[in-house]
Amino acid sequence: MAKYGEGDKRWIVEERADGTNVHNWHWAETDCLEWSRNLFSNLLSGLTILDGEGNLFIKTKKVDKVEGEAYVNIRKGKIIPGYEISVSISWEGEARDSDGKSLLKVEGSVEIPYISDENADEDPELRVTVKEDGPVGRRLKEAMLNRGKPVILEKVRIYVQSMAKGGPAKEDLETKKVAPKSQTAATAKTEAAGPAVEKKESKKESKQGFKTISLTERFSCRARDMYEILMDDNRWKGFTQSYAKISKEVGGEFSIFDGSVTGINVELQEGKLIVQRWRFGSWPDGIHSTVKLVLDEPEPGVTVIKLTHTDVPEEDRYGNATVVENTERGWRDLIFHKIRAVFGFGL
Numbered sequence: 001m002a003k004y005g006e007g008d009k010r011w012i013v014e015e016r017a018d019g020t021n022v023h024n025w026h027w028a029e030t031d032c033l034e035w036s037r038n039l040f041s042n043l044l045s046g047l048t049i050l051d052g053e054g055n056l057f058i059k060t061k062k063v064d065k066v067e068g069e070a071y072v073n074i075r076k077g078k079i080i081p082g083y084e085i086s087v088s089i090s091w092e093g094e095a096r097d098s099d100g101k102s103l104l105k106v107e108g109s110v111e112i113p114y115i116s117d118e119n120a121d122e123d124p125e126l127r128v129t130v131k132e133d134g135p136v137g138r139r140l141k142e143a144m145l146n147r148g149k150p151v152i153l154e155k156v157r158i159y160v161q162s163m164a165k166g167g168p169a170k171e172d173l174e175t176k177k178v179a180p181k182s183q184t185a186a187t188a189k190t191e192a193a194g195p196a197v198e199k200k201e202s203k204k205e206s207k208q209g210f211k212t213i214s215l216t217e218r219f220s221c222r223a224r225d226m227y228e229i230l231m232d233d234n235r236w237k238g239f240t241q242s243y244a245k246i247s248k249e250v251g252g253e254f255s256i257f258d259g260s261v262t263g264i265n266v267e268l269q270e271g272k273l274i275v276q277r278w279r280f281g282s283w284p285d286g287i288h289s290t291v292k293l294v295l296d297e298p299e300p301g302v303t304v305i306k307l308t309h310t311d312v313p314e315e316d317r318y319g320n321a322t323v324v325e326n327t328e329r330g331w332r333d334l335i336f337h338k339i340r341a342v343f344g345f346g347l
Helices: 033-044 135-164 167-176 181-193 195-206 223-231 233-240 323-343
Strands: 028-031 048-051 056-075 078-096 102-116 127-130 210-219 253-256 261-269 273-280 289-299 302-313
Touching: 033 056, 033 078, 033 135, 033 167, 048 135, 056 102, 056 135, 056 167, 078 135, 102 135, 127 135, 210 323, 223 233, 223 273, 223 289, 223 302, 233 323, 302 323
Parallel strands: none
Antiparallel strands: 028 056, 048 056, 056 078, 078 102, 102 127, 210 302, 253 261, 261 273, 273 289, 289 302
């Protein structure tokens, strides 16, 4: 038995130079409130909600407040998030007449009073207010609620998923990991084998962590009309309700979904083919994917689109492992279904 005042080293978790939490035995807690403020600010500031539909223009301005508590505990390698926070967002809107003349400009706020880990599988409540309570002001408020709610809730889900993955604590864990002896030995063998072996291993690793999305969609429209929707600024805005700037030239750049997706045109055949390099702002630096859209018109007025989206990373820069799922859902819900709501199904 150890003497009084002397710890038995078998039961002491010492600070180690390599930063390793031995066996992850004790709790490691990370305060995530400031990190949460920064993430919400990035996710919710400057979002275009309406850009001319019904002569209404609405966008979020900035995140005014993120209050409450947010932390991540790690116990034996298990991530246990905890948060109870409220978020306040300012927004602005404008209504114009058919000639483009401003009828009214308003400001308001969106309150999300309770975002909690206990209700992580449920969408939180949103409260929209506007300073101008006249008929036009109420119209802008309703538009903000109806069109802005799904956009804002999607951003909140990104936060919830990020916390479930460990938030900033995940990055700390990764930097503290120490390669096991077997890995170190394998690395030494690779180095001894020379460049040819290293090149083979590198090629193998480059295939990991990426997925391919394949979809086939059918529409009641001409192929040339579908091509124009996907390659024209104003039509993209009208169908997706998001800001877009799209070049129609090979090598030209584009920015869609309010700048959250950017890229360049690789190959274009009007009414037949669109090949682009896509990058989401939430992806790790240097990661680009390839989008290929083949448009076929088997009969007049019926267009079939075959989408192949390759090199989609499995995780974003925040450690969320839902990138592929969210990207596929984005194609279906935010692009194809919005277009289908106008043109309908090809039968």
